Amino acid sequence: MDGKELAALLRAQDRILILTHKRPDGDTTGCAAGLCLALRQLGKQAWVLPNEDITPIFAPYLEGLLLPAETEPAFVVSVDIAGRSLFTPAGQVWLERGIDLAIDHHPSYEGFAKESWVEPGRAACGELILELAQALGPMTPEIATPLYVAIATDTGCFAYSNTTPATHRAAALLMETGIDTATLNKRHFRTKSWKRIQLECSLLQELELHDGGRVALAAISLALMDRLSATSADLEDVASLVGQVEGVETAVTIKEQRDGSCKLSVRTSGGLNANKVCALLGGGGHAAASGCMITGSIETAKNTILEAIHTVQAQS
Amino acid sequence: MDGKELAALLRAQDRILILTHKRPDGDTTGCAAGLCLALRQLGKQAWVLPNEDITPIFAPYLEGLLLPAETEPAFVVSVDIAGRSLFTPAGQVWLERGIDLAIDHHPSYEGFAKESWVEPGRAACGELILELAQALGPMTPEIATPLYVAIATDTGCFAYSNTTPATHRAAALLMETGIDTATLNKRHFRTKSWKRIQLECSLLQELELHDGGRVALAAISLALMDRLSATSADLEDVASLVGQVEGVETAVTIKEQRDGSCKLSVRTSGGLNANKVCALLGGGGHAAASGCMITGSIETAKNTILEAIHTVQAQS
Numbered sequence: 357m358d359g360k361e362l363a364a365l366l367r368a369q370d371r372i373l374i375l376t377h378k379r380p381d382g383d384t385t386g387c388a389a390g391l392c393l394a395l396r397q398l399g400k401q402a403w404v405l406p407n408e409d410i411t412p413i414f415a416p417y418l419e420g421l422l423l424p425a426e427t428e429p430a431f432v433v434s435v436d437i438a439g440r441s442l443f444t445p446a447g448q449v450w451l452e453r454g455i456d457l458a459i460d461h462h463p464s465y466e467g468f469a470k471e472s473w474v475e476p477g478r479a480a481c482g483e484l485i486l487e488l489a490q491a492l493g494p495m496t497p498e499i500a501t502p503l504y505v506a507i508a509t510d511t512g513c514f515a516y517s518n519t520t521p522a523t524h525r526a527a528a529l530l531m532e533t534g535i536d537t538a539t540l541n542k543r544h545f546r547t548k549s550w551k552r553i554q555l556e557c558s559l560l561q562e563l564e565l566h567d568g569g570r571v572a573l574a575a576i577s578l579a580l581m582d583r584l585s586a587t588s589a590d591l592e593d594v595a596s597l598v599g600q601v602e603g604v605e606t607a608v609t610i611k612e613q614r615d616g617s618c619k620l621s622v623r624t625s626g627g628l629n630a631n632k633v634c635a636l637l638g639g640g641g642h643a644a645a646s647g648c649m650i651t652g653s654i655e656t657a658k659n660t661i662l663e664a665i666h667t668v669q670a671q672s
Numbered sequence: 673m674d675g676k677e678l679a680a681l682l683r684a685q686d687r688i689l690i691l692t693h694k695r696p697d698g699d700t701t702g703c704a705a706g707l708c709l710a711l712r713q714l715g716k717q718a719w720v721l722p723n724e725d726i727t728p729i730f731a732p733y734l735e736g737l738l739l740p741a742e743t744e745p746a747f748v749v750s751v752d753i754a755g756r757s758l759f760t761p762a763g764q765v766w767l768e769r770g771i772d773l774a775i776d777h778h779p780s781y782e783g784f785a786k787e788s789w790v791e792p793g794r795a796a797c798g799e800l801i802l803e804l805a806q807a808l809g810p811m812t813p814e815i816a817t818p819l820y821v822a823i824a825t826d827t828g829c830f831a832y833s834n835t836t837p838a839t840h841r842a843a844a845l846l847m848e849t850g851i852d853t854a855t856l857n858k859r860h861f862r863t864k865s866w867k868r869i870q871l872e873c874s875l876l877q878e879l880e881l882h883d884g885g886r887v888a889l890a891a892i893s894l895a896l897m898d899r900l901s902a903t904s905a906d907l908e909d910v911a912s913l914v915g916q917v918e919g920v921e922t923a924v925t926i927k928e929q930r931d932g933s934c935k936l937s938v939r940t941s942g943g944l945n946a947n948k949v950c951a952l953l954g955g956g957g958h959a960a961a962s963g964c965m966i967t968g969s970i971e972t973a974k975n976t977i978l979e980a981i982h983t984v985q986a987q988s
Contacts, residue, residue, distance in 0.1 A: 513829055515861050521845070521848045524841065545831050546831060546912075547916055549918045550918060553876050600863055601863075625858070
């Protein structure tokens with residue numbers, strides 16, 4: 357399926373509800389807003405299902421688009437939702453009643469919808485919604501704004517390895533509507549809360565370097581979280597921070613949990629298989645980014661993960 | 673003049689020397705490397721003049737391209753050099769003998785060359801060299817790599833307000849040669865030295881907030897620089913850091929000098945005219961980014977700049 361076929365399918369529908377995923381990010385939120393506005397431009401009734409987890413940074417993009425109470429949609433679309441477990445509680449109700457169309461870019465898409473358009477090679481689901489919106493009608497600054505946010509946030513402002521030439525061409529096209537991308541970039545990439553700054557500095561200044569600086573262990577204690585009144589939202593993407601330290605190839609971020617365990621993120625850039633390291637401790641993920649849980653204190657977690665790293669290093 | 677006309681001009685030349693600016697950044701270095709390689713692809717002799725200020729992060733792009741001693745070029749091109757004072761000491765010799773062609777994107781270009789191609793609307797001089805290289809011959813990964821670095825570094829990885837649709841289209845075109853932009857982005861945007869981390873954390877943790885958090889004063893003392901064995905290279909773009917703190921509209925970075933004075937950078941995003949503030953103290957610059965010198969201690973500098981900010985605020 358492509359944008360044109362999907363546009364034909366949607367032109368035949370009305371009263372369309374759009375669903376976003378749990379802990380919504382810029383991509384799912386921006387896709388929902390962009391698609392909703394593109395459908396409304398055609399004169400259709402379209403809404404986004406309210407998402408209880410929405411954060412203040414993304415909520416504004418959905419203003420005026422949310423499904424009012426007591427409204428019955430006729431066609432349900434999910435955007436950027438890869439699996440059944442990623443529906444919000446309110447979304448689960450619609451999953452049980454049946455999703456008509458899924459638009460996604462995750463290779464792990466679970467095939468839960470009647471129709472689907474899934475392209476795993478795309479950096480952001482926003483690239484697909486852009487194609488669809490173009491097939492539906494003229495691109496406007498209102499539609500372009502959330503789609504730019506979708507694409508820019510999912511690629512770390514065009515820095516991550518998922519960025520392709522198509523990503524840049526999509527950005528160019530969206531900018532040509534005259535949207536103020538500099539302000540969007542400042543909002544999403546060049547603004548840090550005071551709490552976040554304190555958190556990053558504590559994390560980095562107490563970093564432990566091992567193996568000649570190639571392995572870094574960073575811990576976030578409950579005491580630190582409490583002192584800063586920080587929540588898990590303040591820890592967004594914190595694991596990628598430790599990997600930025602010059603010379604570090606294996607970056608481990610340890611988050612102390614209230615149940616006496618620690619949650620670990622392992623990011624590697626030097627060839628070590630993070631999935632093998634975490635698998636030794638009952639966890640897993642990808643070769644360059646994996647996670648696991650360790651029962652015990654931060655100190656225990658540090659010793660255990662270091663041992664697992666050395667075991668995998670010795671095998672390879 | 674455009675890329676095609678310039679290509680015709682260069683096709684008629686040989687033994688071409690390319691000059692970069694003082695304290696070379698990614699744009700001037702990437703342009704020099706890209707142009708040199710595009711000329712060599714035509715079978716021409718071309719070199720880049722060694723730049724004494726080159727830093728380890730940019731030096732690799734010029735490997736194998738530098739002008740050997742005792743070599744006499746016949747045609748001299750400057751890239752990304754806006755003014756006479758921006759030539760390196762070695763470059764000054766060539767400025768006196770005459771620059772044949774200047775390629776630049778600065779509105780302040782001083783017209784020192786016989787021929788010039790200057791487009792101030794371009795985010796990076798790299799966008800112009802890309803057009804020129806395309807007109808000269810096929811685009812290769814070798815040419816595309818330094819040009820991508822030129823464009824990406826001058827736009828803060830496509831985040832700054834100078835980024836245009838043409839910038840993104842240029843990036844798409846360069847990526848299509850198959851270059852590994854993820855590794856380039858990691859190198860230039862997602863790697864921090866241990867010294868830099870310490871410096872940023874000291875700066876941010878000792879930030880003084882005024883006027884309800886809208887004005888931030890950050891100081892870099894000589895004691896801190898000495899403790900970290902930091903040099904001015906470690907302070908690269910540090911002024912933009914303070915402006916990232918949530919809620920801050922006026923960000924002042926104060927660098928203590930060995931002569932008993934302080935060097936101040938003022939960045940504003942909330943409408944206050946930084947140029948007017950700095951002009952009160954004998955400095956100047958742009959409305960959103962200005963600088964000045966204040967004689968005295970960091971404490972004196974803080975009080976003086978705060979007073980100047982309040983004076984300009986009262987006027988507007």
